[in-house]
Amino acid sequence: MSLIVEYDIETTITRSGENDMKTKLINWFEKRKKVHQEKMMKLGKCPDCRGYGVVIVPIHYAGSNIECYKCNGTGKFSEWEKNTQ
């Protein structure tokens, strides 16, 4: 009986630990994204293409650059904001 209880406690700790890691990772990622967006906002540039108006695609087809759909190829933060909301 006591063995089962101990096992359950251990599993619970492991599970919560995993979730904690995931939450931390997501928070870190979101924070990084936010910092980047704020930086681009100050520069008035689209965070997705960094103001280039094009996104570099790793797959080689029809040229390797495609127009950034988030800012309609303008590279402007104001356009990006309109398409994000």
Ligand SMILES: [Zn+2]
């Ligand atoms: Zn863009």
